Amino acid sequence: MKQKSMTALVSAFSRAYHSENNDIKIFNDSVARLLLSEQEYSQIEKSMAQGIQFFNPGFSGSDVDALRWIVDNQLSPSPLGRSAYAEQALRNAVNFGAKQYLIFAAGYDSFAYRQPGWASQLHIFELDHPLMSMEKQKRINSIYEKKPDNLTYLPVDLALTAIDEYLFDHTEFDRSKLSFCSLLGISYYLSKENFTNLIRGISNTVCTGSTIVFDYPDQDTYTGKAGERVKKQAMMAGNAGEAMLASYSNFDMEALLSNCGFLIHEHLEPKEITKQYFAEYNQANPQHIMSAFDNVNYCLAVKK
Structure with a gap:
């Protein structure tokens, strides 16, 4: 694993760009911009704008317009939507007594540094690869x-x-306390065996009533039925040396979770995600409509 994860950098960039350039925000990450150097931020801006023909062949406009199009259509929907979903679910879990928040593959997650008052009683754990953790x-x-x-x-x-x-x-870590576990952006990059082992390991660790939240690619993700954005995302990840490995049908995921001791509490597909988390932003920005990423579902599950 590289010391710097390109997908983590681009995710932080997309959260920072969205927060700085919009009054109505799908997700407001006020710390993301601070985590990137000026050089990193400008390099990502430049490389993305120059790649507009890859993302949108035939596009005509300025570099500023090109960057906005790429961020709104390709880069931001996944990190914004899943972060908004996860942190709303976290707040609900805290209201029901959750005392520990485990952020798996934390990357440049900034929750601990912008945590609201209701999170003050949480013990937050950031779990990530040693090199990534050190670099962060x-x-x-x-x-x-x-x-x-x-x-x-x-x-x-x-x-x-x-x-x-x-x-x-x-x-x-206290096994007797209710835990909320965030596994955002993980299911793509682990084999099915490793992802299953991770879910089973969490199940063996947390107490009954604890929660996991994650996003995952559906069964059409790596087929000809996948949306164009997903195909380009997979190509980008592969070129960055972070190949996507697995996808799941709804039935597959339900069976996996059940076998590991979890029950699905909520399951959202792209249309419902767009309706719940993007509608207010889209109403305020009709010229920059954003929609949840193709072929990606969100899942909230509770330990039996």
């Missing part, structure tokens, strides 16, 4: 004098480590 902490340390008291970094390679055994060894 270097960025954070250049911005903030100290980390929040309720945040713990846990370096771990999710593809190689049994998560239940790993968490059992960390006394900061």
